[in-house]
Amino acid sequence: MAELIITRTVAELRSEMAELIRDRDATSVGLIPTMGALHGGHSALMQAARAAHEVVVASLFINPLQFESPLDLERYPRDLAGDCQTMQDAGVDIVFAPEVEEMYPGYPDAPIIRVSSGRMGTTLEGASRPSHFDGVATVVAKLFNIFDPPGPARLHAYFGEKDAQQVMIVKRMVADMNFPVTIEPVPTQRTPAGLAMSSRNLLLSDEQEEAALALSNALFALRERARAGRDWDLEGLRRQVHSTPDVTLDYLEVVDPATLEPTTELPALALIAAYVGSVRLIDNLHIDPGAPTSGTSQRTRPLR
Numbered sequence: 001m002a003e004l005i006i007t008r009t010v011a012e013l014r015s016e017m018a019e020l021i022r023d024r025d026a027t028s029v030g031l032i033p034t035m036g037a038l039h040g041g042h043s044a045l046m047q048a049a050r051a052a053h054e055v056v057v058a059s060l061f062i063n064p065l066q067f068e069s070p071l072d073l074e075r076y077p078r079d080l081a082g083d084c085q086t087m088q089d090a091g092v093d094i095v096f097a098p099e100v101e102e103m104y105p106g107y108p109d110a111p112i113i114r115v116s117s118g119r120m121g122t123t124l125e126g127a128s129r130p131s132h133f134d135g136v137a138t139v140v141a142k143l144f145n146i147f148d149p150p151g152p153a154r155l156h157a158y159f160g161e162k163d164a165q166q167v168m169i170v171k172r173m174v175a176d177m178n179f180p181v182t183i184e185p186v187p188t189q190r191t192p193a194g195l196a197m198s199s200r201n202l203l204l205s206d207e208q209e210e211a212a213l214a215l216s217n218a219l220f221a222l223r224e225r226a227r228a229g230r231d232w233d234l235e236g237l238r239r240q241v242h243s244t245p246d247v248t249l250d251y252l253e254v255v256d257p258a259t260l261e262p263t264t265e266l267p268a269l270a271l272i273a274a275y276v277g278s279v280r281l282i283d284n285l286h287i288d289p290g291a292p293t294s295g296t297s298q299r300t301r302p303l304r
Contacts (some may be wrong), residue, residue, distance in 0.1 A: 004088040006095055010146050013096045017057060018150050020093055026054035029149045030184075031157045033140060035062045037077035037199035038086040041189040045158040046090035048186050053156060058087055059143055060097040064107070065114070065135030077202045096146070103142065114138045117169050123260055124271055125165050125282060128250055133169055140170055144179050155181045162188040162196045164269060164284040168260065188284070194220065196283040203279045207246070212276045214244040218252060219285040222270050226287045232264075241274060248275040257286065 007013040021029065030049025034042055049056045060083055067073040080097065087095055104110045114134055117126065121133030140157075149155055159167045171183050189197045194216040195209065204212060218237045225232050234252060242249040250273040255262055257269040267288040274281060 001088070001091065002093065004084055004092060004095060006084060006097060008096075008098055009102055010096075010098070013057075013094065013146065016094050017055070017147070020055050021149055021151065021153050024054045026149075026153050028053045028055075028154050028156055029147070030056045031143070031147050031155055032056070032058040032092070033143050033157065033159070034058060034060055034083075035076070035199065036060050036083045037079060037202060038083045039189075039197045039199060039201070041160050041162060041186075041197040043086060043090050044189050045160060045186050046087065046092055048184065049156070049158050050091040052184075055094075055149075055153075056092050057094045057096070057147060058092045059147075060084075060087075060095055061103060061139070063103075063135060063139040064100060065104075065138055066132050067135070068129050068132065075203065077199055103139070111138065115141045115173065117173075120165075120169050120172060120260060124251060124253060124255070125273060128273065133166070136166055137169060137173055141173065141177070141179075144174075144181050148180070156184050157181050158184045158186055160188060161185050162198065162283065164257075164271060165260065168257075190216070196281075198281060200279050200281060204276060208276045208279070211244055211246045212281055214241045214247050215272050215274055215281060215283045216285075219270050219272060219283060222252075222254070223285055223287045226266060226268075227289060241272070246277055250274055250280075254287070 005016050007016055030053035032042065032045045032049055046056065046058065062076055064073055084095060100107050115137035117133035117137045126133050144155065147155060159170060161167060167185050174181050174183055191197065193213055195201065195213055196216060201209065218241050222232055222237060234254065238249055238252050241247060241252065252272045253262060254268050254270045257267065267286065269284055270287055271284040272282065
């Protein structure tokens, strides 16, 4: 396996990409945008890209624009050496790991021009984190421009479905702004107990990780009720999650997967967000009347 190429500037990245695309006569490039603190979910993205493209690249940048508080940004896990090893093991060819000044010259007074996520960024997660999705849209738009491959090669960007609202916003941005990028969603990866893999899980104690299962348990219970034709009883599920020690529910909603508007019809998307201690976690589950959704685990313990 070739050694991972680590680049720190846009110029370095573009030079290395162009050379690799030329050497491999590549027709497509797989991109995995990340903020580091990599886990099995990220590895699944990288492996999917590796299986589909001649060249696989990734970014490793903790984007300050999508954090609501300086404390949250400071607490975000950082492990450059470990993350690069994970990328190496998954077959990534090049990683772009810039400093903030490389991405946003003049930060914190820049960027002056930012991308708006519109009304899709003001609901659910956006209602609790008002500037979050604008920060996501801005950095992703920059990454699409930075990683735009030369010649006939086309860029394919891989995102995890755990961040379902983010995926929908990025897809809409690509369509509305005519980015020459194909978005490739990858199903949520879960622990054996059913907890959605997340970089923020590293901030949980063992007891908090156990408590966090209340989120996925509620989603799986909701799916079982919907498929059985029973009352969804969202209020009852909300009370149940909120009553779990050390868990503070923000929202549990069921929406149309295309519009994010509330719905009582199937297929639908159930989304949940809660604080476990001081750590904010999100999860979601597609609800359809048929077989279990690909890539998700069945709940392995009873809903408390």
